[in-house]
Amino acid sequence: MQGRDDRIYEEAAALWRELYDEPPPAVADGKVILDLIFHSQSPTDYDRLATPHLRRTNITFPKY
Numbered sequence: 001m002q003g004r005d006d007r008i009y010e011e012a013a014a015l016w017r018e019l020y021d022e023p024p025p026a027v028a029d030g031k032v033i034l035d036l037i038f039h040s041q042s043p044t045d046y047d048r049l050a051t052p053h054l055r056r057t058n059i060t061f062p063k064y
Contacts, residue, residue, distance in 0.1 A: 005030060012037070 002010070008030035016024040016033050024033050 009033070 010030075012030040012033035013024045015037060016022075019037060025036070028036070
């Protein structure tokens with residue numbers, strides 16, 4: 001059974017490979033990989049969730 005940090009690393013590495021089509025940095029753990037990914041994205045790339053099934057109070061939006 002994998003530990004929490006191992007699972008986070010595996011998910012972060014898979015996301016990195018999908019986004020950049022290359023292996024993740026060799027010396028980075030899951031947290032560092034996620035930090036690199038999310039700091040490279042601009043807030044304007046964020047798509048707001050619009051659905052008739054959720055009330056506006058049930059949706060958390062980023063704060064600028």
